[in-house]
Amino acid sequence: MRFLAFLLALVLVSLLTVSSLVVGSNSIGIMQLLADPAAWDLLILSRIPRTVALLLCGMAMSVCGLIMQMLTQNRYVEPATAGAVQSAGLGILIITILWPAAPVLARMGFASFFSLLGTGLFLLILQRLSLRATLIVPLVGIMLGAVISAVTVFIAVRFDLLQSLAAWTSGDFSGVMKGRYELLWLVGALTLLTYFVADRFAVAGMGREFAVNLGLNYRRVMLLGMSIVAIVSGVVVVVIGALPFLGLIVPNIVSLILGDNVRRNIPWIALLGGGIVVACDLTGRLLVHPFEIPAGSILGVIGAVVFLFVILREQIYVRS
Amino acid sequence: MLFAPLARAGQFVATFTPLKRLVCFAAVLGLLAMLFMTVKLTGNMNYVLPRRGWMLATMLLVGIAAGVATVLFQTISNNRILTPAVMGFEALFVLIQTSVIFFMGADSSFYSSPLIRFVCESLIMTGFAVLLYRWLFAANTDLHRLLLVGLVFGILFTSLSNLMQRMLMPTEFDVLQGRLFARLTLPHPQLIMISALVVLVVCIIVWRMRYAFDVLALGRDAATGLGLNYRKTVTRILLLIAVLVSVSTALIGPLTFLGFMAAILAYQLAGSYQHRFVLPAAAILGVCFLAGGQLILEHVLSMAGALTVVIEFIGGSLFLLLLLKRGRL
Numbered sequence: 001m002r003f004l005a006f007l008l009a010l011v012l013v014s015l016l017t018v019s020s021l022v023v024g025s026n027s028i029g030i031m032q033l034l035a036d037p038a039a040w041d042l043l044i045l046s047r048i049p050r051t052v053a054l055l056l057c058g059m060a061m062s063v064c065g066l067i068m069q070m071l072t073q074n075r076y077v078e079p080a081t082a083g084a085v086q087s088a089g090l091g092i093l094i095i096t097i098l099w100p101a102a103p104v105l106a107r108m109g110f111a112s113f114f115s116l117l118g119t120g121l122f123l124l125i126l127q128r129l130s131l132r133a134t135l136i137v138p139l140v141g142i143m144l145g146a147v148i149s150a151v152t153v154f155i156a157v158r159f160d161l162l163q164s165l166a167a168w169t170s171g172d173f174s175g176v177m178k179g180r181y182e183l184l185w186l187v188g189a190l191t192l193l194t195y196f197v198a199d200r201f202a203v204a205g206m207g208r209e210f211a212v213n214l215g216l217n218y219r220r221v222m223l224l225g226m227s228i229v230a231i232v233s234g235v236v237v238v239v240i241g242a243l244p245f246l247g248l249i250v251p252n253i254v255s256l257i258l259g260d261n262v263r264r265n266i267p268w269i270a271l272l273g274g275g276i277v278v279a280c281d282l283t284g285r286l287l288v289h290p291f292e293i294p295a296g297s298i299l300g301v302i303g304a305v306v307f308l309f310v311i312l313r314e315q316i317y318v319r320s
Numbered sequence: 321m322l323f324a325p326l327a328r329a330g331q332f333v334a335t336f337t338p339l340k341r342l343v344c345f346a347a348v349l350g351l352l353a354m355l356f357m358t359v360k361l362t363g364n365m366n367y368v369l370p371r372r373g374w375m376l377a378t379m380l381l382v383g384i385a386a387g388v389a390t391v392l393f394q395t396i397s398n399n400r401i402l403t404p405a406v407m408g409f410e411a412l413f414v415l416i417q418t419s420v421i422f423f424m425g426a427d428s429s430f431y432s433s434p435l436i437r438f439v440c441e442s443l444i445m446t447g448f449a450v451l452l453y454r455w456l457f458a459a460n461t462d463l464h465r466l467l468l469v470g471l472v473f474g475i476l477f478t479s480l481s482n483l484m485q486r487m488l489m490p491t492e493f494d495v496l497q498g499r500l501f502a503r504l505t506l507p508h509p510q511l512i513m514i515s516a517l518v519v520l521v522v523c524i525i526v527w528r529m530r531y532a533f534d535v536l537a538l539g540r541d542a543a544t545g546l547g548l549n550y551r552k553t554v555t556r557i558l559l560l561i562a563v564l565v566s567v568s569t570a571l572i573g574p575l576t577f578l579g580f581m582a583a584i585l586a587y588q589l590a591g592s593y594q595h596r597f598v599l600p601a602a603a604i605l606g607v608c609f610l611a612g613g614q615l616i617l618e619h620v621l622s623m624a625g626a627l628t629v630v631i632e633f634i635g636g637s638l639f640l641l642l643l644l645k646r647g648r649l
Contacts, residue, residue, distance in 0.1 A: 076468075135464035135465055135467075135468050136464055138468060139464065139467055139468055139471065142468075142471050142475075143639070146576070146636070147636035147637070147639060150576070150577075150629075150632040150633055150636040151633060151636065151637070153629060153632070154629045154630070154632065154633040157629050170482070244475070244479070245475075287487075288486075288487055293483060293486045293487065294486065297479060297482045297483045297486055298483065300475065300476075300478070300479025300482065300483075301476065301479045301480055301483055303479075304472055304473075304475050304476035304479055305476065307472050308469060308472050308473070308476070311465060311468055311469055311472065312465075312469065
């Protein structure tokens with residue numbers, strides 16, 4: 001039954017993927033593909049890379065959200081509500097100022113490094129918090145993100161880079177072309193890795209004492225999780241920009257329906273995450289056709305609404 | 321570094337009574353205001369003096385509004401770190417500006433009259449706050465949830481504005497940019513006078529309630545035990561905060577951490593936790609931050625337009641430090 005449902009979801013996402021391949025300012029039909037070599041070029045140079053990027057980013061950011069939720073034992077945490085994404089933005093800004101001609105790999109490394117620092121700072125603050133009520137954790141994370149953003153904006157204003165900053169940090173897939181997205185395969189590989197070590201994250205999510213008692217090297221698992229999140233955030237921010245709330249809403253929706261078995265949920269989370277990002281990007285392409293709206297902007301609106309729903313739903317649930 | 325002289329001044333007045341301290345703060349403010357009006361006074365006096373005067377008036381209003389609103393917010397939330405700015409106000413301000421251009425175009429008559437625009441913006445913002453709080457308080461929400469919802473609403477408004485800004489024509493976007501940034505240097509007398517009236521009325525109401533705040537600061541149970549209608553008082557205070565924040569945001573745009581700094585320092589320096597001392601202290605210190613910051617930026621660092629960004633930067637860092645030091649929210 002569950003397998004059938006997964007198959008159905010897979011078919012749905014595949015349909016979305018195919019539409020993402022054909023929809024654009026120039027639509028591509030099968031007839032054109034047979035007749036027109038230019039259509040093939042368009043497909044291979046632009047549409048396929050873009051769609052692959054959409055799927056990979058969606059999957060990776062959603063799974064990252066799950067990892068963060070396990071590591072902090074809190075359902076409301078994701079890379080953007082923990083300062084990781086904002087720190088990656090700061091990293092890109094700083095390397096752009098220090099080394100304007102930096103190759104993509106260096107930019108990515110720098111962004112990931114900053115993202116790691118940001119996540120570390122967040123976890124440090126959490127450790128210092130004497131009262132770790134469920135809702136305080138995302139509050140602190142969002143505040144931390146806001147402060148890091150303020151610092152970033154300040155530096156950007158000082159160096160006249162405000163406009164570039166806005167362009168980097170919005171989750172925009174329109175620039176994805178062959179040769180510019182291949183780093184995202186690394187992110188895909190990390191997502192796959194997460195699937196194989198999922199049980200460790202699940203155990204770590206039961207709390208430090210419990211995990212250590214079960215024989216888990218807690219520190220190492222934390223470090224692994226933080227590194228995965230940092231690298232994924234860094235790469236995604238460098239290549240695409242921020243995809244707000246994705247890591248928060250997708251794991252929450254999946255565990256609402258399927259329960260909390262981490263390993264079993266990961267394929268669902270990846271599938272749903274990829275599907276949502278493809279759908280957002282498609283909407284962005286169709287809404288002001290033939291122009292585009294970045295997928296990140298649409299995701300921000302949808303994500304915030306779903307997040308609000310999740311917070312308030314729990315309250316209604318508690319009261320009734 | 322920045323707070324070293326202030327801390328020394330604090331030690332010096334440590335022996336003073338709260339009232340004397342207030343007089344000191346007012347003296348500092350007077351000095352700053354005089355400096356602000358007179359330093360490097362060149363050019364056409366008929367132009368420069370009124371211009372600086374209006375700027376000073378704007379700072380006065382914004383500083384008072386931010387300081388008072390933050391202290392009140394911290395009193396009802398029983399918390400010295402949070403500020404009303406996190407509740408999504410500034411994002412709403414940007415959203416309203418954006419939607420006006422989005423739905424009515426850049427050259428609509430509604431938009432060209434600053435007075436109507438100001439009144440509408442303030443009304444919408446206050447209305448939003450009242451609706452949100454009513455809704456959340458009716459459900460007997462705990463404060464953490466309320467704050468988180470406020471934050472997420474802020475993010476939602478930001479995303480919505482981004483979405484609309486993406487669909488604007490470039491010319492319309494230019495008009496919007498001009499509206500949203502650094503309006504301290506371009507004050508509008510009519511707006512300032514209206515805001516002054518509003519702030520004055522709010523301040524009178526606040527002053528008449530000053531003892532209720534002291535009771536409220538004891539916490540919900542104690543306040544109820546002492547005969548205060550807790551929910552009614554809190555709702556009324558939230559309304560006042562909403563008005564103050566919307567006036568200040570409508571005057572010079574988003575400023576998240578000004579009130580935070582003013583309130584923190586006011587509690588440190590006022591020498592009393594009674595609201596009749598803390599509230600004026602926070603108001604005066606808020607104005608001092610603005611005037612002093614503008615003086616330093618304009619004449620020492622020659623970065624006249626960057627005041628708001630610098631305040632965000634310093635205030636934000638202070639916020640993080642405090643969070644790390646205190647270990648709780």
